[in-house]
Amino acid sequence: MDMENIRQVLEDAAQIFLSAANTITNERRREAEKVFLQFRRSQFSLDLYRYLIEHSSSSYVVYQTLTALREGIVKEWSSLDDALKEQVVQYLLSYVYTHYSTLSGHVREQALQILVVINKRRKAQRAQIAKNGFTVSLALSNLLQSANNQEFQFGLTLLNAFINEYSFSNGKQFEDFNNNKQKRELL
Structure with missing residues (x-):
């Protein structure tokens, strides 16, 4: 199936999946959900x-x-080459x-979140990046130092994604984190 057909199948499934409950049968909704599950399990491409991402008119498909x-x-982290990982970073x-x-x-x-995950995986395995290599951390630093307000705002949003990923990735659920935080504040 070519890319355009895949896009159309996913957009049709999204339309069904996002339809009001009283306008679609549960079976059709499950079939639409199955389309997305199969897509997410398909070969990395x-x-x-x-x-x-560039051609879909549905934010749900994106x-x-x-x-x-x-x-x-x-x-597939260990089987992806560094150049492909870098392409993903630059593209996103x-x-x-x-x-x-x-x-x-x-x-x-x-x-x-994908950018942060890539950055985190690189740090975890202490990947050697070429001297001219580009990292998400470097992009964040440059964005936060920018005099351009739009770039600065983008940097703040990326920083927020970093904070969220590193704050909640220790296995604790968000609710547990907040409960512990409230207990500490009461002390």
Whole structure:
């Protein structure tokens, strides 16, 4: 199936999945959900993900594509070469920055989350990046030092994604974290 057909199948499934409960049967909704589950389990393909992100008119399809990209990166991390990882970083930084004001919040956050996950994985394995290599941390630093307000705002959003990932990745649920925080504040 070519990329355009995949896009159309996903957009049709999104339309069904997001329809009001009284307008669609549970069976059709489950079938639509199954389409997305199969898509997320499919072979990692950066070209397909880029195509869907750039050509889909459904923010739900873009979100699911970013979810598949994130899951693929995590699952196939050791088999992906550094150049491909760097392509993902450059693409997502450019995409989110270029479309920052028009992206829905959940799509923007998912894209930024991928950047943070890549950065975190690189740090965890202490990957050697070439001297001219580009890192998400370097991009964050440059954005936060920018005199351009739009770049600075983008940097703050990326920083927030970093804080969220590093704050809640120790296995504790968000509720547990807040409960412990409240207990500490009472002391």
